[in-house]
Amino acid sequence: MADTSDFKNGLVLRIDGNLQQIIEFQHVKPGKGPAFVRTKLKNVLSGKVVDKTFNAGVKVETATVDRRDMTYLYHDGSDYVFMDAQTFEQIAIAEATIGDGAQFLLESMKVQVATHEGEPLYVELPVTVELEVRHTDPGLQGDRSTGGTKPATLETGAEVQVPLFINTGDKLKIDSRDGNYLGRVNA
DSSP, X not given: OEEGGGOOTTOEEEETTEEEEEEEEEEEOOSXXXXXXXXXXXXXXXXXXXXXXXXXXXXXXXXXXXXXXXXXXXXXXXXXXXXXXXXXXXXXXXXXXXXGGGGGOOTTOEEEEEEXXXXXXEEEXXXXXXXXXXXXXXXXXXXXXXXXXXXXXXXXXXXEEXXXXXXXTOXXXXXXXXXXXXXXXXX
């Protein structure tokens, strides 16, 4: 149990049977009336964000979330297999738990896996990943100055929009949170 003075970003609370992570919070002391804490909470499993207000000093149940560094090994049907770097223990995590980040996973990639009571909650990929372009159509000579984009298929099978000057075989830096192109990696 923790009270509102213990709130900090990243703290996971158990509210109405759901695990909610504090994204941001603000202690408010109005001129009249009691103090309160305004929070923005993200449901750990669904990702839905809600606003919730707590009276100052209220006790809230916290949840223990264990974050461990793991290495992605391979894809097995609908599961992804990860290995703990310290214990060499392997766990299979469902594709639904990983979400959209699954399209940017490369074998031997270091990730963080968050678990609660042994159950995987989510997988945090590095913010940027470096992936090679497997296929993209060549850009036309006159198109380079327009700032347009074209689709490119990466080595993981993900398709992203890239500038027209990108060619097959280029290594790109991609934002793993939203799949946006960030730049070329100089070899």
